[in-house]
Amino acid sequence: MNCSKSNRIDVVIPVRNREKFIEACLDSVRNQTIEINSAFVVDDGSTDRTREILFEYAARWPALRVIQSDLRGVSHARNLGIAASEADFVAFLDSDDLWLPRKLELQMALFNTERDSPGFVHCACTQIDEFGQPLAGTGVFSPSKRGNIFEDMVRHFYHISGSASAVVVSRELVNAVGGFDESISIAEDKDLWMKLAQISDADYVPDALVELRSHSDNTFSSLAKQEPEFVLFQKLKIWNRWYNYIAHHTETLDRFRREVRAISVGTKANKMPDLALYEKLASSGIQLAEVLFPDRGAYIQFHQSQH
Secondary structure, three states: OOOOHHHOEEEEEEEOOOOOOHHHHHHHHHOOOOOOOEEEEEEEOOOOOHHHHHHHHHHHOOOEEEEEEOOOOHHHHHHHHHHHOOOOEEEEOOOOOEEOOOHHHHHHHHOOOOOOOOOEEEEEEEEEOOOOOEOOOOOOEOOOOOEOOHHHHHHHOOOOOOHHHHOEEEHHHHHHOOOOOOOOOOOHHHHHHHHHHHHOOEEEEEEEEEEEEOOOOOHHHHHHHHOHHHHHHHHHHHHHOOHHHHOOOHHHHHHHHHHHHHHHHOOOOOOOOOHHHHHHHHOOOOHHHHHHOOOHHHHHHHHHHOO
16 A cells, blocks of 8 residues: 555664564564555664675565664664655664555545544554563553653653654654754653654554563663663653653652662662662752752652652
């Protein structure tokens, strides 16, 4: 099925060292039930066979465009793909994930309704292991909110199911908010979705149309375990953008306080909190981080109150 000229779709795929997964990822794009305009794969400094595989694939599929970049991070790679895109809509896909064949068809139908068209659309997703099999013990991650979801995202941490691999967005809209923030290396997609949600409505397809691959090289899961402080400060930087919306919202602030406490005490609930983490928060220059605990006493008191 062809898209109309006004509903052309480009796909943007950042990749680095994914020789094991990139071909299956591209196959899932090529097998879509509607025709895409172009697939822009941005190679972010791969050192394995990824680049070779991409050029071999491009020889078989004219819609594939390979963009080479120095190692600059996923946000820079996605922004390069967006800049190269000429279609009306952009769909994001991570290089280790897969789409089901009707993914784009069902999502694009939501942009073609008589009611006010959403700015971006996502969908449900499932998880697979590194061999492409359903991941044991996991189910479907389903969306639940449509329309104006900005407050739900900022104050209540509503999560866009499937992350970047589930989202299709108006290219004009994503350019209007400045694309991905290249100073953020974790949860950069959440940052963009909140910027989009502030100026447009969201919609979703309830079907699980994305398979998220879980493996040892997943960036977020690895960093969350190995560098939880770094992940925390990246999130605080993102939410600080919306400080005026959450400064007096206790539920939101307590969510961050509990995350600070979890990092501070580790698994020992009776251990005194790490005052070094308090000092980092207080001197971070991030307004949101600085107001979580007015002083050391408040920091210690919150720790003790959570026993």
